[in-house]
Amino acid sequence: MPRTSLMPVFDGHNDVLLRLVRGKAEPERAFLEGDNIGHLDWPRMKEGGFVGGFFAVYVPSDATGGVDVDALMARPQYDVPLPPQLELGPSQRVTVQMASLLIRIERASNGEVKICRSAADIRHCIDNGILAAILHIEGAEGIDPDLAMLDVLYESGLRSIGPVWSRSNIFGHGVPFRYPSSPDTGPGLTDRGIELVKACNRLKIMLDLSHLNEKGFWDVVRLSDAPLVATHSNAHAVCPHSRNLTDKQLAAIRESRGMVGVNFATSFIRPDGMRNDDTPLEEMIRHMDHLIEHVGVDGVGLGSDFDGATIPAEIGDVRGLPRLVDAMRRHGYDEATVRKICYENWVDVLERTWGH
Template identity: 55%
Template sequence: MQLVFDGHNDVLLRLWSHAKNGSDPVAEFANGTTAGHIDAIRSKAGGLAGGLCAIYVPSGDLVFADPDVNGHYATPLAAPLDPLPSLAIATEMAAIALRLDRAGAWRLCRTVKDIRKAMASGVFAAVMHIEGCEAIGADLAALDVFYAAGLRSLGPVWSRHNIFGHGVPFAFPSSPDTAPGLTEAGFALVRECNRLGILIDLAHITEKGFWDVAKTSDQPLVASHSNVHALTPVARNLTDRQLDAIRERRGLVGLNYATAMLRPDGRSDADTPLSDMIRHIDYLVNRAGIDCVALGSDFDGATIPEEIGDASGNQRLIAALRQAGYGAEDLTKMASENWLRILASAWREEDA
């Protein structure tokens, strides 16, 4: 079985949401469930050995727009979030991550050596990530607290604006060049992430924000769960120019399993063939190179192809890639090693 280290999931959001209704998040993850996409049992069955687990504060006012007769849609950006409620929610999700670690349901990893050790022992290797930094104030004090708790990766924005920068909307067809980029607070956040060794994720930021990070950060450029704009022109996908920059900086793109970001028609439809995923992988490999392509499933955060279904079906994608001509070395790179190289670089580890 090809072990997978995945670049993005929203399992903490699901566990937090269910905990509000009385569910025990440790039991739900450790013992298995029929809800969502990820738990320890289904992950092990599908070779999902770990990944970046997002702390994401939901936007209650976001209503996805219905496609018109041509399949086009433009969902208005969610309103900015208040910082104090965002901090409370983010802290609750971080607490769930810590409880899972204490219970042995997963291992919260702060180094690549931690990840390798967890993967070798068959324990889910979780890395704490923040998706949209509404919980962090401009003084960045909360960043130090989350770092001490295990935070090692963040995206300055989700698909909404905040004090650090501007996010892209959910829209098809649309350019990612939809709004300004980083604010002054955003530039300061990037510099502090460089100092601490926190990976900066460009998955939801505008194209101008992408270039702002590129000129400020000393890290490889990373979009943890994004696909190819030339194949599926949603605002969230990456242009050829962005892919070229990722290649030049020896960065990474994690293939997003979200069907709306895979299909030529941009529809959110689980009846999406694995060939659409292969089409994006092939393009990414041809444009950015095999060393810059990995997986970023968006499990528990998106509609994914029904042929995969949940974490237990991950090996179906591996089998499809193998059938498409990718050999053992290439599969190992895309499944895990490219992510571990990137994390070692961002975290300044000499031996990954």
């Protein structure tokens, strides 16, 4: 086990880059020295045993349409309106800005943060107390139709991409924030989306299926030769939200030797689909049990959505991860299972995906 008294946690998804670019000046310093805002910064990560994860580049929409999303998602049923498709130019500027921020954090960290391009990089970081960061894109709005930007980002360290966030783009269609609902909410990948999947397979960039709708999911199953991975999704059988995965989808992930990271967002955890931080950790464990049953103990991890979601108050921020680990142990998971879920499975599936 890595040299730490805490159970190491490697995480499938966070939005700290978005929080930092929206925040104060000197975001690198805020992250590295700690600003105690939101869920994540490096000092708090060390307190919670957070050893690495996927750092999302996400282009937000300016238009909100005046919708009070919190009030809407407190209802027994809801369907949150999605923003329109984004333009390429502004999306590329934000994508470069956020990718550059992660690179600058690495550069300013004096060796404490590393953008990882291989499973060997991740193992080295975990063993030596270095934060292992994967450059990830959530929604490919910054990728041009000819995929030239994909090559540029790959050389900058990009190793994981979700073709869509929930809004549509030129590559496909995501699931809305709708409860109750199946993930079968619209058409699948476009022709450009098919080409993006093929290009990611060639480059060995991991494809994240978390926000893709069901038809798009099955398009990737048909096209991809890599393990199927959903970095931050839960079990639809436990919470019938459009963002969660059906048992049929979980069976396909298991067949591919893929992976699901359990999302901490309460609206995807709770059987009632509500955004409410008064959510017991036992509700998260129900999802883990279901995923272990349907994907296998080697295919389940954590995908917190830190800095991007309402999470259980019992966790609070990254410093609360040991409380989740304790809940897993109380539930009866042995130490080997806890280690797999907390970090080993992520490293293994990335090695199978990246080839090294």
